[in-house]
Amino acid sequence: MDLAASGMFLPPQTVGTILCCICGVTMSPNSANMCVTCLRSRVDITEGLPRHAALFYCPECQCYLQPPRTWIRADLESKELLTFCLRRLKPLTRNVRIINAEFVWTEPHSKRIKLRLRIQKEVLNGAILEQSHIVEFTQHDNLCESCTRYQANPDQWVAAVQLRQHVSHRRTFFFLEQLILRHGAASRAINIKEADRGVDFFFGNRSHAVKFVDFISNSIPAQSRSDKQLVSHDPKSSTYNYKYTFSVEICPICREDLICLPPKVAKSFGNLGPLVLCMKVSNSIALLDPLTLRIAYLDANKYWASPFKAFLSSRQLVEFIVLDVDLESSEIVVGGLKYALAYVQVARLSDFGKNDNIFSVRTHLGHLLCPGDYALGYDLYGANINDIEMDKYKGLDIPHVILLKKSYEQMRKKKRGKARSWKLKSLNMEVDGTIKARPDEEKRTAEYEEFLWDLEENPEMRFNISLYRDKDYQPSEMASTVDGDDLPSVPLDELIAELDISDDENDNTNSME
Incomplete structure (x- = not known):
């Protein structure tokens, strides 16, 4: 029976209270029969917990020593540093439960790191007490082994990685430099030198160099080989000291290159091309046929099995002016990018107003180009074609112009x-x-x-x-x-x-x- 529906009076429910056995303050009942103030005055759950600790810090590579010999890189007030500090306190805080931890701001040059911990512990008769506790870590500067060797002799490296790309520009290294900085791949390098057609990275440990080579191989198509040279040998303890060298050759195909695929490679992709554009270079090469909007991805293993070079590079681009655009298909998405086939009439910007050379070409930029726009492309009509792979195709119809992208050069001049x-x-x-x-x-x-x-x-x-x-x-x-x-x-x-x-x-x- 519903008492509220029958009209009967229901008294309000109240929470039972008791008096603290020490100070007599009204409180909610607990197993200790004491208020929080009296409980904290008689029980200190932070007793025995450390308030000071020491950290060994390498100021050169910004690493912290995790005994016995492991060095961990962590920035100031980062998640990695917070995890490292808590692990240092874990053996001393087994009897309490840490429910929250945060940094307390200190001067960056003070060599002090403060952590505010929120801990819980079961005290008298099962009562749970929560309290704040601050631990101060003191940084002691101590160079790690790699930095110590480098300070003694900058040329004293253990492993070297030589990155090379046989092209006439350094655009790939500009992009690769930003990837390395983004992921901190060269944080262990003790020295970096700019060399002819590449960059050399020097490491104090072979494992760091191997990890760096793996990063490069997973980022761009590259092949590597390694070699080692004996530096010293102790016959009594049977120990050997080597210097390791890793030679990494980066694929010479770059973004925006015009490529004539070898017949074997073109057949493996279902007779793609053979004239294709390189639209993207990551761990694989994205090849686009601008006349059919077919796209294929060439990984490093397939490329190095039958390597080839670019037919024309981005340094040979010519600027054209668009005279007319006739869309052939609607806009579609290919490989995550938008394209649309169209027939356009273009003329070289250098010839515009001087002669009547107009080219009608098929392009993948129909969604971008309008009459009066400028475009960058490859002038095959006036180019001196001398390519081995091109000679393997008999009766190949070569277009006069292959457009690559819309040009903003005239706007950039301002x-x-x-x-x-x-x-x-x-x-x-x-x-x-x-x-x-x-x-x-x-x-x-x-x-x-x-x-x-x-x-x-x-x-x-x-x-x-x-x-x-x-x-x-x-x-x-x-x-x-x-x-x-x-x-x-x-x-x-x-x-x-x-x-x-x-x-x-x-x-x-x-x-x-």
Whole structure:
């Protein structure tokens, strides 16, 4: 029977209370019959827990020593450092339960790390008491073995990784440098040197070099081989000291290259091409037939089984002006990118207004191009074709022009020399003294500028790269009217703010606390 429905009065339920056996304060009953204040005054669950601990820190490689000989890299106030500190306290906190842990802000140069722990412990007659506890770690500077050897002799390395790519530009190394920084792959390197057509990385341990080679092989198509040289031998203890060298050759096929596939490779992909464009290079090479929108992925094993070179590289691109566009198909997604087939009429920008050379070509850029736009492509009509793979195809119909991408060069001329709102970090590389002549600085600067423009144009290329906000950037009031709305740029939500701890910020933090 429902008493509320029958109209009967129901008294409100009250929680029973008792008096504390020590101070007589009204309280909710517990197994100890004492209030929290009296319980804490008589029982200290932090008794016996450490309040101070020591950490050995290598200031060169920013690593912490985990006894007996393991060094762990961790940044200040990071999750890795918090986990490392808690593991150091685990043998001393077995009788209590840690429910929360956080850093207490300290000066970065104070050599002190403070942790605020929230712990629980069962006390009198099963009562659970919760209390806060602060542990202070003192950093003691101590160079690790690798940094000690490097400080004694910078040339005293154990393993070296030599990255090489036999092409006429360094765009691949610009991209690879950002991948290495993003994932911290070269954090164990004791020295980095810029060499001819590549970069050399030196490590104090062979395992670090092997891990780095694996990272490179998983990031881009490359093949590697290793060698070792005996440095010393102790016959009494039967110990050998070797120097290891890893030679890594990067695939010479780069993004935006025009390739003529060998007949064997083209057959393996169902008679693809044979003239294809390299649209993307990761752990595999994405090859697109611009005339049929067929795409194929070539991994490192297949490439090195039958290697080939690019027919034309991005340095041989020619700028065209679009005169007319006739869409052939609607926009479709191929390999995660949007394309649309169309017939377009183009003319060389250098010939525009001088002669009547107009080319009608089929392209995959029908969704982007409009009459009056500019496009970059390969001029096969005026090129000197001399390729071994091309000669293997009899009766091949070679198009006059193969367009690659929409061009923003005319818009960029108005923006030349202007600062960007973002910036990239770079590796601390030294120039190898064995190089006879350093590459032309103007050429290097131009290639790096092209790499920055590619990052602005291609959002997919920015996916694995960390772009940082430039705090010195001051936008111009006339930027929107001068630069135009069609010029690609990096959205602000993709930029990362650099960690900058200054005295003013520290004072503000202290005042807020």
